[in-house]
Every structure is written in C-alpha cells, then in structure tokens.
Amino acid sequence: MADVAIPPNEAFANSYLKNHGKRKGILAWILSTDHKRIGILYMVSLFTFFTVGVILGVLMRLEMLVPGPAGKLFTAQEYNALFTLHGVIMIFLFVIPGIPATLGNFFLPIQIGAKDVAFPRLNLLSWYLYVTGSIIIIVSLFHNGLPDTGWTFYIPYSIRTGTDVTMAVFGVFILGFSSILTGLNFITTIHRLRAPGMGWFKMPLFVWALYATAWVQVIATPVLAITLLLIMVERIFSVGIFDPAKGGDPVLYQHLFWIYSHPAVYIMILPPMGVVSEIITTFSRRTVFGYKAIAISSLAIAFIGYLVWGHHMFVAGMSTTAQFVFSFLTFLVAVPSGIKVFNWVATMYKGSIDLKPPFLFVMAFIFLFCIGGLTGLLLGSVATDAQLHATYFVVGHFHYIIFGGGVFIFFGALHYWLPKMFGRMYSIKAANWALAIMFVGFNMLYFPMLVMGAEGMPRRYFAYLPKFETWQHISMVGSWVLVIGLIIMFANLLHGIFKGKVVGSNPWGGTTLEWTIASPPPPPENFEEIPVIVHEPYYHPEAIEVK
Amino acid sequence: MSEIVGSKSETLSHGHDVHKHRDVQGAKLGMWLFLFTELLLFAGLFLVYATYRYFHPVQFHNAGLETHTLFGTINTMVLLTSSLTMVLSIGAMQRGKKWLAVTFLAGTILLGLIFLGIKYFEWTSEIREGLYPGSPALLNMSDGEILFWGLYYTMTGLHAVHVIVGMIILTFMLVFILTGTINQNDYIKLETAGLYWHLIDIIWIFLFPLFYLIN
Numbered sequence: 001m002a003d004v005a006i007p008p009n010e011a012f013a014n015s016y017l018k019n020h021g022k023r024k025g026i027l028a029w030i031l032s033t034d035h036k037r038i039g040i041l042y043m044v045s046l047f048t049f050f051t052v053g054v055i056l057g058v059l060m061r062l063e064m065l066v067p068g069p070a071g072k073l074f075t076a077q078e079y080n081a082l083f084t085l086h087g088v089i090m091i092f093l094f095v096i097p098g099i100p101a102t103l104g105n106f107f108l109p110i111q112i113g114a115k116d117v118a119f120p121r122l123n124l125l126s127w128y129l130y131v132t133g134s135i136i137i138i139v140s141l142f143h144n145g146l147p148d149t150g151w152t153f154y155i156p157y158s159i160r161t162g163t164d165v166t167m168a169v170f171g172v173f174i175l176g177f178s179s180i181l182t183g184l185n186f187i188t189t190i191h192r193l194r195a196p197g198m199g200w201f202k203m204p205l206f207v208w209a210l211y212a213t214a215w216v217q218v219i220a221t222p223v224l225a226i227t228l229l230l231i232m233v234e235r236i237f238s239v240g241i242f243d244p245a246k247g248g249d250p251v252l253y254q255h256l257f258w259i260y261s262h263p264a265v266y267i268m269i270l271p272p273m274g275v276v277s278e279i280i281t282t283f284s285r286r287t288v289f290g291y292k293a294i295a296i297s298s299l300a301i302a303f304i305g306y307l308v309w310g311h312h313m314f315v316a317g318m319s320t321t322a323q324f325v326f327s328f329l330t331f332l333v334a335v336p337s338g339i340k341v342f343n344w345v346a347t348m349y350k351g352s353i354d355l356k357p358p359f360l361f362v363m364a365f366i367f368l369f370c371i372g373g374l375t376g377l378l379l380g381s382v383a384t385d386a387q388l389h390a391t392y393f394v395v396g397h398f399h400y401i402i403f404g405g406g407v408f409i410f411f412g413a414l415h416y417w418l419p420k421m422f423g424r425m426y427s428i429k430a431a432n433w434a435l436a437i438m439f440v441g442f443n444m445l446y447f448p449m450l451v452m453g454a455e456g457m458p459r460r461y462f463a464y465l466p467k468f469e470t471w472q473h474i475s476m477v478g479s480w481v482l483v484i485g486l487i488i489m490f491a492n493l494l495h496g497i498f499k500g501k502v503v504g505s506n507p508w509g510g511t512t513l514e515w516t517i518a519s520p521p522p523p524p525e526n527f528e529e530i531p532v533i534v535h536e537p538y539y540h541p542e543a544i545e546v547k
Numbered sequence: 548m549s550e551i552v553g554s555k556s557e558t559l560s561h562g563h564d565v566h567k568h569r570d571v572q573g574a575k576l577g578m579w580l581f582l583f584t585e586l587l588l589f590a591g592l593f594l595v596y597a598t599y600r601y602f603h604p605v606q607f608h609n610a611g612l613e614t615h616t617l618f619g620t621i622n623t624m625v626l627l628t629s630s631l632t633m634v635l636s637i638g639a640m641q642r643g644k645k646w647l648a649v650t651f652l653a654g655t656i657l658l659g660l661i662f663l664g665i666k667y668f669e670w671t672s673e674i675r676e677g678l679y680p681g682s683p684a685l686l687n688m689s690d691g692e693i694l695f696w697g698l699y700y701t702m703t704g705l706h707a708v709h710v711i712v713g714m715i716i717l718t719f720m721l722v723f724i725l726t727g728t729i730n731q732n733d734y735i736k737l738e739t740a741g742l743y744w745h746l747i748d749i750i751w752i753f754l755f756p757l758f759y760l761i762n
Binding site: 118119122183184185187188191192193218219221222226230233237239240241246247249252256 | 572573576584590591594595680681686689691693694700
C-alpha cells in the first residue's frame with residue numbers, strides 16, 4: 001500500500017495534540033469537544049482507576065499469605081472492602097467504559113470518514129458524568145465505614161448494611177447515564193455520518209463491534225438504572241419491593257441486576273473482538289475471511305447475550321424449566337463466538353503473517369479466551385454449576401474472559417493504535433518482553449484459582465484451609481509477575497508516546513481510513529476532504545504479489 | 548439533555564471554523580434512542596409489577612379499589628390535553644406564528660403544573676388515610692397490598708419526576724423561542740422536546756389502568 005506521504009514534522013505541527021483554539025493548558029483539553037481529545041481524557045481517567053484496581057487486587061492476593069484467620073494482614077471486614085472496591089472500580093470504572101470510550105471515541109469517526117461524532121458536546125458531557133460518578137463512588141465508599149456489599153449490591157444485605165450504599169449506587173447510576181449517552185451517540189454517528197460510498201458492509205469490523213456494543217449499552221443499561229434506583233428507594237423509604245419481610249422477593253432483584261449485568265459482559269467483550277478482527281487482517285496482509293459473518297455475529301452475540309442472564313442464578317431458586325432454557329441459551333452464545341474465531345483463523349491462512357506486538361497480543365488473547373470459554377461451559381451447564389457456583393472457579397473463569405480476553409486486547413489495541421495517536425513508536429522488543437511476562441504471570445495468578453475452585457475454595461473468603469496453601473502462594477507470586485509485566489508495558493508505552501521514534505502515517509500497512517491520515521491526526525476534522533469509499537475495508541491489492 | 552435536542556451548529560472548540568453541522572434526522576434519531584432507554588427504565592418497573600401481581604392477584608385487586616379513580620381520570624385528561632397543546636405549539640412554530648407557539652407551550656407547562664397539583668392532593672389524602680410506605684396501617688396489611696402501595700408510590704413518583712424534568716426542558720424551549728434560537732426554519736429542538744413530553748404522556752397511559760382501572 002502506498003504510504004500517503006505526509007512529512008512527520010508537518011503532522012506534528014498540525015496535530016490535534018497542539019492547542020489550536022483560544023484556550024490554553026488543561027482547559028484546552030477538558031473543554032474540548034474534539035472526539036480525539038475526549039478519547040484521551042477517557043484514557044487517562046480509565047488507566048488511573050485501573051492502577052488503583054490492580055493495587056487492590058494485589059493486596060487481596062497478599063492477604064492469602066497465611067491461611068488464617070490468625071496472623072492475617074487485613075481483617076475480614078477490610079477484605080470485604082478490598083473485593084468490593086476492586087470489583088466496583090474494575091467493572092464500572094474501567095472495563096465497561098473500556099475500549100468504546102477511549103479508542104472507540106478516537107477511531108470510530110475516523111474509521112467511517114467523519115469529522116466527529118454526531119453529538120460532540122454530548123460526548124464531552126458523558127466524560128463529565130463519568131468523572132462525577134466515579135468521584136461519588138469513591139467518596140461514598142469511605143463515607144460511612146468500609147464498603148462491604150461486593151460489586152453486585154445483592155439485596156437483602158445491601159439494604160441492611162450500615163455503609164453508604166445509597167450514595168454508591170447513585171454514583172453507578174450516573175455512570176450508567178454516561179454509558180447510555182456514549183452508546184446513543186455512537187449509534188447515531190454510525191447511522192448518519194458514514195462517508196459517501198461506505199455502505200453498511202463496507203464499514204471496518206471494529207465499527208460493527210462498536211455498533212453492536214452501543215445497542216447493548218442503550219438496551220441494557222436502563223434496566224440497571226431502575227434496579228439501582230429501587231435500591232435507593234428501598235433504603236430511603238423502605239418500600240419493601242425486595243424486602244422479604246414485606247412480601248418482596250430478593251431473587252427478583254438478582255434477575256433485574258443480571259438482566260443488565262450479563263449483557264454488560266458483552267459490552268466488555270464485543271469491542272475487543274472488533275479490535276481482534278482489525279489486527280488479524282492487518283498483520284496477515286490479507287482481507288478478512290467471512291466479513292459478513294463476523295459483522296453479523298457481533299449483532300447475534302449482542303442479541304442472544306441479552307437472553308442468558310438466568311445462568312447467574314441456577315442455585316438461587318429457579319424452576320427446572322427456567323434452568324434448562326437459560327442453560328440452552330447460554331450454550332447458544334458459543335455459536336456466534338465460534339464463528340468469529342474460525343473466521344479469524346481462516347484469515348491467517350496463507351496470509352503473510354507479521355509477528356508484531358499487536359498480533360502477539362491477539363495470540364495471547366485466543367489462548368486465554370479459550371480457557372475462559374471452556375471453563376464457561378462448566379458454569380453454563382446446571383449440574384456442574386451447582387458444584388462450582390460461588391467458588392474460586394467462577395473468579396478464575398471471569399478473569400480469563402474479561403482480563404485475559406478483554407483487557408489483553410485493550411493492551412493489544414493500544415500497541416496497534418498508539419503510533420497513530422501520537423505519531424511515535426514504542427520499543428518492539430520491550431513490548432514483546434512485557435507481553436511474555438504478563439502472560440506467564442496471568443496464568444500463574446488465575447489458573448490456580450480454577451484448581452482451588454474445583455476443590456471447593458469459596459470466593460470472597462478472607463481465610464482458607466491449609467490444603468490450599470501451595471496454590472494460594474503460586475497465585476500470589478503470579479500477581480507479582482503480572483504486575484512487573486504491566487509496569488514494563490506501561491513504561492514502554494509512555495516512553496514511546498513521549499520519546500519514541502517518529503513514524504509515518506501507516507507503520508503497520510493497515511488499510512482502514514485512519515491509516516490514510518497523518519500521525520498524529522490533524523485537528524479537529526480529521527480529513528481535509530471527506531474521503532469517498534470505493535473498496536471494502538480490508539483491501540490488500542498487494543496480497544497476491546506477496547506470495 | 549439540551550444537546551440531544553440540539554441540532555445547532557457544533558462549533559468545535561479548536562478555532563478552525565467550521566462546518567455548519569445541522570442534521571435534523573440525526574437529532575431525531577438520538578432523541579428516539581433516548582426515549583427508548585426511558586421506556587426500558589420503566590419496563591423494569593412494569594416487570595416488577597407484573598411479577599407481584601401474578602403472585603398476589605386478589606390483594607392487588609383489593610388494593611386497587613383504594614386508589615382515587617377520579618383524581619387519576621382527571622389527571623389523564625390533563626396530560627392528554629397537554630400533549631395536544633404541545634403539538635399545536637410545534638404546528639404554530641412551523642407556520643412561523645411565534646406568539647401562538649409561545650402561548651401553547653406555556654399552556655403545556657401550565658397543564659403539567661396542574662397535573663402535579665392534583666397529584667399533590669391525591670397523595671396527601673392517601674397519606675392522611677395512612678397509606679404510605681412504612682406506615683403502621685400499611686404494615687398491618689397483607690404482603691400484596693404493601694407491594695401494591697410500594698409500587699404505586701415508586702412508579703407514579705418516578706413518573707412525576709419525569710413530568711418535572713419535562714417542564715424544565717419545556718421552559719428552556721420557551722426561552723429559546725423568545726430569544727429566537729428556535730424559529731420557523733430551525734425548530735428541531737422544540738420538536739424533540741415535544742417527543743419527550745409525549746413519552747411522559749404515554750407512560751402515564753400505561754400507569755393509569757394498572758393502578759386505577761384494573762380492579
């Protein structure tokens with residue numbers, strides 16, 4: 001592909017990173033409606049919270065140094081606070097906004113050839129709501145003693161505990177608002193602002209993934225909002241809607257909660273799947289195999305994923321029919337997921353594979369995601385779930401999917417797109433080392449959890465039986481290795497952003513629109529002229545010659 | 548809120564000036580999506596209502612006899628009329644009759660206020676009868692009745708909050724008409740605000756039979 005020659009110096013002088021308006025300093029960022037700057041604002045806030053979440057996670061592992069209950073680093077109540085904070089921060093403040101709010105904001109308009117999202121000011125508002133919600137959550141959690149409900153806020157405990165659950169769920173409510181506005185904005189953007197010639201089936205697959213995700217955000221989040229609102233109503237007015245003493249049903253709360261929170265898992269995983277499609281085709285130097293199948297499977301996952309929430313409550317009291325139906329639907333989600341994986345592999349077939357860090361992250365993803373998916377089957381079938389429910393097995397499974405699947409691809413996406421965002425390249429060697437260390441640390445940390453869970457170690461316990469000591473220690477050391485990998489990775493990326501070697505507009509040979517403009521992209525409208533789309537997104541004219 | 552409603556030129560903060568971005572279709576699409584989320588918000592409550600009504604049909608029936616159908620009926624008429632004046636206001640704006648639009652819009656806000664006033668009297672009379680969450684009289688009743696009244700206050704209360712928000716939005720629209728931001732050529736803000744007001748109306752159309760009529 002002919003690199004559109006934009007001299008790097010010129011690109012830097014005229015990039016969105018330079019202030020062009022009348023505002024200076026921080027104001028030029030926090031009042032900017034440029035989708036690229038908002039993406040960066042989100043990125044800074046997200047990774048700040050991610051760091052806090054990681055520290056809490058490492059402390060939780062450190063707690064497992066001795067079986068206890070004597071000689072523990074933290075008391076049981078403090079451990080409750082640790083897992084509650086870790087869960088709330090990682091889920092609501094990091095993974096759910098995740099890729100869409102950061103890289104989605106940055107690249108969605110560019111990939112469809114638009115100047116910005118459909119509602120730029122609304123976009124900025126959503127970031128403010130995110131920050132407000134986050135602050136409320138953090139403050140509330142320490143306002144009235146340490147939080148202790150877990151991130152699920154299960155009733156009846158969440159209406160009885162003395163800690164300030166009301167304010168915490170209000171914070172999450174506001175975050176939900178932010179999420180809805182982002183989703184609504186993206187859907188409208190994709191419907192209205194595609195460049196001339198870009199039909200639905202000429203959109204990059206990352207855009208398809210964001211589109212499916214945005215629908216899940218719009219459809220599922222209001223249900224969480226009303227559920228949290230009911231907790232607040234319950235705590236303030238004690239209406240009794242979920243209170244068994246007044247005829248209410250706590251299991252109904254669980255239903256409402258998971259009607260949102262299971263689709264939320266797809267909010268976490270669909271955007272990474274979109275990124276995987278982008279990375280695999282770029283580094284295989286081949287057009288994607290089964291484009292339509294991948295695009296439509298995103299929508300299928302979003303749709304079926306909305307109907308499987310019941311598998312979180314197999315043991316909470318549910319009729320056999322319901323168990324059967326939810327179990328069946330759960331297995332059904334594997335079909336569109338499988339379609340994606342097979343198409344990815346087929347894309348690599350006879351490709352000219354270039355083992356650069358983003359591609360290696362994808363390889364790590366496929367391995368970890370397979371473990372996550374296969375352990376998911378055990379939790380999705382009723383008989384085995386009765387045994388494994390609420391053990392470390394669930395914790396291990398969940399982290400393999402969300403951390404090993406979603407967050408590893410988030411990192412991979414950073415390695416893929418940071419050169420575009422900042423016009424500079426990180427050290428490839430350091431990136432590879434960081435990935436290798438993280439991969440080892442990750443498996444040391446979470447695989448023992450699967451083993452312990454299968455042997456009956458319950459989740460959320462601050463003490464454990466002596467027989468688990470070896471596994472607990474392996475897991476603890478794994479958390480340290482993982483953190484070392486993370487530190488190397490972030491140091492390398494930051495060094496790349498500020499001091500890295502200057503790269504041209506298309507360092508990887510990508511074919512989507514973002515690679516046709518300067519790195520870093522020009523403000524505020526991305527394109528000097530709105531491009532007219534003639535090819536499908538992954539058009540590699542040189543692919544035949546390569547062989 | 549006003550952003551969704553707005554289709555005004557988005558002046559990006561970088562000095563470069565700028566495309567006049569005016570996408571009426573896009574603004575409407577955004578608003579419809581937002582209304583969709585509002586519907587789903589209430590859908591959660593309707594789900595709770597359906598579940599508990601299924602478990603306690605007789606008690607819900609009895610509790611339903613206690614609500615003031617007269618107040619409810621009047622309020623339904625008030626809200627339906629307010630939707631009519633809303634449409635008339637938009638129609639007037641389309642024809643460029645600014646003051647007629649202002650009059651109808653003010654009428655809509657006034658009707659919203661009347662709705663809330665009637666609601667106030669309705670709730671006070673019920674609270675005087677001892678029917679409020681956590682009241683001794685209520686706690687002596689059956690589970691189904693406690694749940695009915697809990698849902699009654701939660702659902703109509705949340706609806707009332709929406710009426711208040713709707714009135715605030717309409718007040719902004721009133722100001723925008725007076726300042727000329729909304730005019731005959733660019734009235735998409737008024738139109739989308741109208742959509743929101745109709746949504747509030749529609750939700751009431753579902754609440755009304757559930758609490759006042761199905762006895």
